Amino acid sequence: MLDLNRVASFIAVADSGSFTKAAQLLGLSKARISFNVRRLEAELGAGLLARNTRHTVLTDCGERFLREARQLLDQAERASASVQPSPAGLSGRLRITSTSAFALQAVLPVLAHMAEAHAELAIEHVASSNLCDLVAERFDVAIRLGELADSDYKAARIGDYAxxxxxxxxxxxxxxxxxxxxxxxxxxxxxxxxxxxxxxxxxxxxxxxxxxxxxxxxxxxxxxxxxxxxxxxxxxxxxxxxxxxxxxxxxxxxxxxxxxxxFARQPIHALYRNSMYVPAAIRVFIDLLTARWNDQESVR
The missing domain is CATH 3.40.190.10 (Periplasmic binding protein-like II)
Known part of the structure; x- marks a missing residue:
């Protein structure tokens, strides 16, 4: 049976293109990431990554396995969430990025409310206006203002503004x-x-x-x-x-x-990974932010 920690290490390396970055993202040592990937390759009997002094890239086997590995982790997260008590007792981690101005206006009050209501939920906010890679940078949700470019992420419309x-x-x-x-x-x-x-x-x-x-x-x-x-x-x-x-x-x-x-009113979207299962913390955050924003706009 596959070790999900090893699968997660492989996905982190594949997404970030680096054992060092994968270690930083997962909070593990580079040696542990390397060990996990080597053991996973040994268990599968196939090389998943091609490495040299400068680059780490997926092999053909690695590309095929990556698609299945993502689904495997999604299903594992879904199974774990299914036995959690309810959204009233959220746990785990929630990592959000938005511009600093919009964070002060709307995002941080929502995160503060969630932190007070869910003591077991670890929350992190990163202020940035860069178009980030949600998967490689391990963000759960990115709040973006204005029209969206095409992407592989799911997008929930929060509201709009003048x-x-x-x-x-x-x-x-x-x-x-x-x-x-x-x-x-x-x-x-x-x-x-x-x-x-x-x-x-x-x-x-x-x-x-x-x-x-x-x-x-x-x-x-x-x-x-x-x-x-x-x-x-x-x-x-x-x-x-x-x-x-x-x-x-x-x-x-x-x-x-x-x-x-x-001027046309501009949309606000929450972007998140396109997976079969959306963790409860993400759903709660998006719902709370949407409600807060629409309440604010109704009194402007």
Whole structure:
């Protein structure tokens, strides 16, 4: 009978492409990972990985076995969960990634609630806007804002949000924006992962064809918080989530340059592995986040 710990070690190496990274992901020593894989290969009578000083790649046998191994672990997790008392007593580990701004807005309050309700559940949050590999980096859920590219992951829609094109009053005094055409001349503050966003807007809420501007951004950053700070300092115009800038607009620190109705509302998704079984902690997290977000949006 196969040892599931050895199977898990093999999957970690296959996903990460490295014995060292697999050891870090599983919290084991590199020697233990190597031992587990060697013993698994011996039990199967087949080489699963081809190794040299620089690379670790799957053999043909390894590629075939990897597909079955994933299903095997999924079934084992499902069998284990079937004898757990209920979602009210969640245990194990839940590893979530989202942008830091959205974490403060919605994710961390949900995780705090889960931590209080489920003492046996170990929770980790990683703040990142990078498009990560959920499997290789061992994330259970990635929260992503905006339209999704095609992927092999499952996606649960959490909700959506409005966009606001904002600038400081001081900037607008120096660079008045009296019409949509004037946006072609502003100093754009752009997100490095969403380089198209500032140049696409709808001339009217009912218009389906967006306008585009080819002016290069003055400043770029890989986080919405950094763009917000730049806008507050009067460095230009930024396209940011309404939930991030509403308070600054209310305080008069920022001004909405054009009607938010010119921009399509943006979706929020929870991405998770495409497997037969979805662990209870993931389902509970997604349900709680969805409910919290929709409650917040209903009062905006």
């Amino acid at each position: 966009l606001q094109l904002v600038a400081s009053p001081a900037y607008l005094l120096r660079h008045p924006v009296g019409s949509a055409d004037a946006l072609a001349q502003v100093d754009w503050l752009a997100h490095t992962h969403l380089s198209d966003a500032p140049w696409r807007f709808f001339n009217a809420p009912a218009t389906t064809e967006p306008s585009r501007f080819e002016r290069q951004p003055r400043l770029q950053a890989d986080s919405a918080e950094a763009l917000l700070a730049m806008a507050l300092r009067g460095l230009g115009v930024a396209l940011l989530p309404g939930w991030l800038v509403d308070d600054a607009i209310a305080r008069g620190e920022l001004v909405s340059v054009i009607d938010p109705g010119h």
